[in-house]
Amino acid sequence: MVTRSMESLGQKQTEFAAAIGRYESGRGYAWLGHVVASGNVLLPLFLLALGNAANISWAGHVLLVFGAFFAADFINGFAHLLMDNQDRYQGVLGPIVANFHLHHVRIKYTRRPLWAIYYLESRSKIWLFVVQLITLALVTILPTSAILFVAYFAVLSCFAEVSHYVCHTLTGPWIDRFGRWRMILPKSHHRWHHARDNVNYAFLNGMSDPILNAIARRFFTGYKTRSDLHAAAHGGGPPTQSA
Numbered sequence: 001m002v003t004r005s006m007e008s009l010g011q012k013q014t015e016f017a018a019a020i021g022r023y024e025s026g027r028g029y030a031w032l033g034h035v036v037a038s039g040n041v042l043l044p045l046f047l048l049a050l051g052n053a054a055n056i057s058w059a060g061h062v063l064l065v066f067g068a069f070f071a072a073d074f075i076n077g078f079a080h081l082l083m084d085n086q087d088r089y090q091g092v093l094g095p096i097v098a099n100f101h102l103h104h105v106r107i108k109y110t111r112r113p114l115w116a117i118y119y120l121e122s123r124s125k126i127w128l129f130v131v132q133l134i135t136l137a138l139v140t141i142l143p144t145s146a147i148l149f150v151a152y153f154a155v156l157s158c159f160a161e162v163s164h165y166v167c168h169t170l171t172g173p174w175i176d177r178f179g180r181w182r183m184i185l186p187k188s189h190h191r192w193h194h195a196r197d198n199v200n201y202a203f204l205n206g207m208s209d210p211i212l213n214a215i216a217r218r219f220f221t222g223y224k225t226r227s228d229l230h231a232a233a234h235g236g237g238p239p240t241q242s243a
Helices: 002-025 027-050 058-084 094-105 114-120 126-137 144-169 173-180 187-195 209-219 227-234
Strands: none
Touching (some): 027 094, 027 144, 094 227, 144 187, 173 187
16 A cells, blocks of 8 residues: 555656646746736736726725625635645646646745736736636626626736735735735735645635635645645755746
8 A cells, every 4th residue: 555655656746747847848838827927917907997997986896896805815715725736737737737836845936026926926827817808708798896896806816926925025014014904914824824734725815714724624635745745856946936
């Protein structure tokens, strides 16, 4: 049984290494990443313009932003949960999955301006790009509130990457204060995602983690004995740019 388990781990590590090799050498993945990032930055602006925001009161905008904030924390956390527990490295998406797993073994980011983090870290959000394209295609039949909700959700989903970057990289009294106010991801809250297994996947501010943790306990086995081990041999590389 132990030998079979070791053979399985070795096979997964081999598949992981091959997937990372394809990701780093394939220009197509870099091109796709920039297309996705550009879309995730620009499409919300189109949606805001097409949504005719003037039809919504200020109170309505506030409600939409608060709803989008919780949705962004939960949906991005759920996507994080799915990716951390995914270990299929073959096929077209395999290299993207493998690259995502590096954020557990290379927890330090390359230091960049926040605007660059907003753009670069949204490259892996293919699902968000698709959601916005669908919304754009349906803009003539969707209510204004739905269009604006998707626009706010997209902006906050990309900002979640900035929040995660700040949590891992920056220090200072204002950083701690914003974390305590739950305007960004608190360091003390997110620390448990790396120290324990299968917990605290949300990374906008972590408010939805009680729900995500319940889902993780019920349906997922965790990453410490799976994807973390698959990526372990690559932990000595450069800081991650995808978390």
